[in-house]
Amino acid sequence: MNIGDVMDQLGAAVDTIDGVRVFPYWSDRIIPPAAVVSWPDPLNYDVAYQRGGDRAAFPLTLLVGKVVARTARDDLSRFLDGSGADSIKTVIEAHSTAAWHSVRVESAQVAVVTVAGTDYLGAEFMIDVIGGA
């Protein structure tokens, strides 16, 4: 499982959502709404014998506008939704790629994320990925 390919494909999946700027790598310059794919943590090798596969948890951070704006709340809610065209979970789990065998958006945690000294309302999605060795 090539980590860079997985990060690119996670970005490609989210890129199907209108208006979201996607960064399949950590960036310190963003314009919201923006999705940033981070390095996996953890990356576990050997889910099966003979290098049958690896498993990793990828954080994907979705940043919307300023923390206290009502519009930021409404914006984030559509990405947190469990279904729909703007749902992070839906677009990632529907994405077809050879970069992984299985993908699941397990959870999301709303948080204030600071990028280059600016606070943004956002959510960190944890994505469980299993792929070949």
Add this chain to the structure above:
Amino acid sequence: MAFVHGKGTFVSLDANDLSAFTNNTALPRSADTHDVTTYGKDDHVYRGGLRDGTATISGIYDSAAGGPGAVITPLLGTNVTFIFRPEGTGPGLPERSGDCVVSTYEETSPVADMVTWSAELQLSDEFATTAQV
């Protein structure tokens, strides 16, 4: 003396390599014991008898044609050869092999994790340990 990690283990059933789908193998062996205690003894005396054993293999389900479901389901109730190489494949490394009856095959599908499988094999006749060539 050297400790051995399990990640290189090889398992095959009816000449089908299932290693890439397997992450655990248990191979308990046993022997009958016969009480031959006679008068004058203060403690029981035993002699060994017939040996027996089972093997349990389990791992992560794969939908491929060579995956555990496709391979093992048709073997239920039949006698096939089971090969177990706890130290992996290589000249001089131990191989435990013999005939077995595939007695159970189970798939488990939790909502929040990967589909898993397990199979129980009843060893039949001699289950030998030899050195690989």
